[in-house]
Every structure is written in C-alpha cells, then in structure tokens.
Amino acid sequence: MTDTVSSADVRTILDARGYRPALEWIARRAETFVIPLAALIVGMVLFSLFILAVGKSPVQLYETMWRGGFGSWFSIQNSLSRAAPLLLAALCVALPARLGLVVIGGEGAIVLGGVAAAAIGVALNGAPSVLVIFLMGVGGVAAGGIWIGAVGALRHYRAVNETISSLLMAYIAIALMNHLVEGPLRDPASLNKPSTQPLADIYRIGNIPGMEVHWGLVVGILACLLSWLLIEKTRWGFAARIAGGNVRAAQVQGLAVGPLIVGFTALAGGFAGLAGMLEVAAVQGSANGSLAAGYGYTGILVAFLARHNPLAIIPVAILLGGIDASGGLIQRRMDLPDATVLVLQGMLFIVILFSETFYGRFKLFNPDLWQRST
C-alpha cells in the first residue's frame, strides 16, 4: 500500500467526477486568454525599458497611470466615458475582420455620424426630444453605415483593397466635415472653433443615474453583446465566419458573399457613426473638429487586442479608455509628452500582433492532451 497516486489514478478520479470535460473546455479556451494577456505584460515590460531609457521611473509611471485611469471613482468614471466611443469604434474593425477584411477608417464614420446627427438635431429644433434623439441616432448610423458599407461594396464588387480605401475615405470624411462645419452648417457665433449650432438642451443625452458617465457606455456594451450574438448565434454570423475562413468555399456553398460583406461593413460603419452621434449628443453638444479625436484609431488597437471578439472588446476598451484618461496626469506629474500614451499603445499593438505567431505552439493548450485515454 502506498500513498502516492499514479497519473492514471488521477485520470480515473477526474473521469469519475466529470472534471475531464471541464479541463478540455478550459484548455480549448485558455490559449486565447493567456497569450494576449502575456503579450500585454511583455508590452508593458518593453515600455518600462523605454521609460527607463528616457530617464524616468516606470514604477512611478504605472502608478500614475493607475491613479489616472482607475485609482478613484472620479478617474474610473473618466475612463468609462472614454471607453464608450472605443467600444463602438472597435466593433467597426472587429465585424469586418470576422469576414477577413482589415477596415481601419472608422474615424471617418465617427466624424460623419456626428455631423449628420448635429445637422438633424438643429434642423428639427422644436420637435419632441425622444423623436429627435432617435432620428439623430438613425442619421448617425446611416451616415457611418453608408460610408463603411461603400468600402465593403468596393471591396467585393471592384476588388479595391479595403484597408487603403477605408483610410482614404477617412481623410475625405474629415475634409467634408471641415467643409460643412466651416461653411454651410457653421454657427456664426462660433468664432475660435468653428462648430455647428449647439443642440438644444432637451436633445442632449444625459448621464447614467448615479454616475458621471453618459448613456453611450450602455449603448456601446449593448452593441458589443448584440454583435456577439450576431456572430456566434445566427446563421448570418455563421456564414460570415465561413466566408472569413475561405471566400471560395463560402461561394461554393452558395452563400451570398457580396450582401454579407456589404451588410457587415455597413453595420460596422453604423456602430462607428453611432459613436459620432453620441459624442455630439452627450459630450460636445455640437459637431466640430473635436470629433476627429482619434477614437477610430485607438479602436483598431482595441479590436486587435480583443482578437475581434465582441465580448472581449468590453474589458479591453475600458482598459484602453483608462490608459487614454491617464495621459493628462502623466503629462503633468511626470513631465512627459502627451504622446507617451501613443508610444505605449504602439508597443502593445506590435507585441499583440507578434503574439499571433505563438498560437498552436504550446502543448499545454492542446485539448488532445487532456482527452480520454483508452
């Protein structure tokens, strides 16, 4: 009689208690969780080296970052406010990515969505507020949807590379906004910063009760949940995943790839347009140059970090919202340029993309290892 238990015994015990399927389930999913997390840590270590190289203390930096992003109720609310547009901007990248498209021009859809919403809000001044806010949302979604949907249509029907065309369209959108805001839609009273006429107070979107965070956060989280359901639980999502894996195979199966691509890109652009509408209705109160604040570009990073999974976008957007929010404090407390946050984001982005090469390389994550031995 011995006290030690052989591995075969362990397996028998685990089998008997039904743990084995659980282990398999964990192994199957752990990879998509552990590798990005490890990449995040490696990226932060590399950034520490960078901060050391410019003669500052990384410990103080991360401490400041924590305080500025999540250290107090005030800073948490600030981070959540910044996460709201990031959620929607990231969906603009993640949804087309499931179809194998790299769309990076979400900034253009945000800007145009904001301008469309502001124009509607000013034009319908006097109408009931619920109706106007609803129509502003519709306008924002439509503007963004048409803009990015066009990118998808060009991709499918004309084989125009979507990465370059979407970014060109973003530059065109920003020029269009400048034209409209400084010309036809300009409020003559806005002298230093050309803007559209301010929205009446009843058309503004307020804060979630008990918080200094506007309703955009709830909208963004709902959009992520709906996108997840769309991709994982509906036949359109299933078709999109097939087309993302192999377009030819999807066509052979008789899937209508064209409408699928246009539909997904239009929905993606619609979310980004909604982000622009929320910026106007909840934050700025009018459309102006502040709409091009770079949320579209940070959204790219959020989507890649979340590996284009809409559920994972929620925590990642909050994390990056916090990093964004701490930028000002880092600048004041540590005498570092405001671009410090951009450097960190760039490093994280590169490390995350590099980590793609490690998928499937570790035995530990192989479900076969945990499978029933006969």
Added chain:
Amino acid sequence: METTDIGLWGVPLAMLGGAIRVSTPFIFVSLGEAITERSGRINLGLEGTLVFGAMSAYAVAVMTGSPWLGLAAAGVAGLCFGLFHGWICKFPKVNDIAIGIALMLFGTGLAFFFGKPFIQPSAPDLPAIPFGTWSDIPQVQAALNVNVLFLIGAALAVFLWWAFRNTRIGLIVRVVGDSADAARAMGLNPNTVRLLATGVGGALAGIGGAYLSLYYPGSWTERISSGQGLMAVALVIFARWNPLGCFAAALLFGGAGALGPALQSVGVTQGYYLFYAAPYILTLIIMIATSSPSRALAGAPGELSITR
C-alpha cells in the same frame, strides 16, 4: 502687384510649382514602397516612418546646423523602421498589413514623443536650385525653384527602373516577389531579401519625411504629414510597381495636392476644404478604376498579399 498681372494663369503655374514641391515626398515613399512590394511584402507603416523621418531630420538639423546630417539621420531612422518590419514579418502568422498599421501608430507616437522640444526652434533648409532666373515674374521664379531632393528622386526613379530590369539584384528582388518557392529553388532566402528590401524602402520613406520638415512646408509640427505615406502605397499600385510610373503618379498627386492652395492664391476660397481632399479622392477614383474583381492586376508581384 504682379499677382494680379498674370491673373488666372497663376493657377496652372502655381499647380506646376506646387506639383514639384508637393510631389517629392510622394516620389521617395512610393519608390521605397515599390522596392518593398516588388519583393512580395507590403509595408503600410511608411506613414509612421515618414513622420518619424521628418522629426529626426529636423531635430538633427537643429542640433548640428546641417540639413544634410538631418537627411542622413532620417534615412537611418527609416532604415531601422523598415528592418524591424521586415524582421517581424518573417514569423509565421504575423500579418504584414496589420504590422504596418501598428508601426504607423508607433512611428507617429514616437515622433510626437521625441519631437515635442523641436516644435519651437527653426532648422536650416535643404538647398533649392533656382531654374527660373530667366524670368522677371516672381511666380515663375517661385514655381521653378526646384529642391535638390526632387532632382535626386527623379534620377533615382530612372535608376530603379533600369536596375529592376538589368541588374542581378533587381532580378533577385523580382523573383522573390513573384514566387518564394522559385527563389528558394534558386538558393535564395526570401526572408533575407524581403528584410533588405523593406529596410531600403523604409530609408527612402525617412528621406521623404526629411523633405517635409526641412524644405516644404519646412518646419516640424505634429500635423506635418497628411497621409502622404499612405497615399504613396496606393500610388504604387496605380503605377503598376514601375518606378517611372511612380514618378509620374507622384507628380500628378502633387498637382492635385497643390490645387487648393493654388486656387486660394488667386482668391478662390469657397470650398477650400473640398479641394484639400482632392488627392484622396483622386487616389480613390484611380484605385476603383484600375482594380477588377475578375483579373489580377497586371504586373503585380505574385506574393503580394494586397492583390490576392
């Protein structure tokens, strides 16, 4: 005084001068990208390289007083960015387009980080050669004041066009770009060739950035680039990976970019921002017109992910 004398003739003249002035960064970035893409990789990060090149050139020129040292610094910085892209893309499952986007953000972030102290001081300019001294009209003189980098870029385009066809190195780059398997059969290592091709491409993009900060517009600001690095990538596709085509397309883009300021100089201010969008719209139209879903692009390197 003279401005009103030549009237509307000022527009084409200003566009010619503008085309020469504005096109130079396009020439360098697109030639660099042409080398990279001919080897079968695409580097979208040249936008970031351009901005970082502009910053490093300006910083070094301010500190040393020599614009040429600034130019060299921009080239070396660009080389480093290019080599990094080339190195990281050799790993399996690492996507060259996505890495390019990341480097675009990283390069701009790094440039803003280190460039902060250099926004105020002024740096010496790169020299220009006045070809317009025969004329008394200041607009003509201004239009024909050609920077040396433009001339170097033009010579480089001809040289690369010749080198791709007639030299061993040109052949090696083209083989690697058309078929990695064929290259391996020839005993070449595709990753090494692509590493070097991306490095050279990055160096040229850095030099294009130096032109921005050291000649036109001639100062370092955080808004120095308006997407030239990215448009240059589209321009290479339009030019069918032909260096001479890149040069011609760059001039065309420069002209489109000069349209807004040229119209403004003769008093047309209506819709200024729409004219500002002209190069982007032109790029998009060209991409739509030259792409087709039913056939591959003529002259496209077989290994290029963007045309597959």
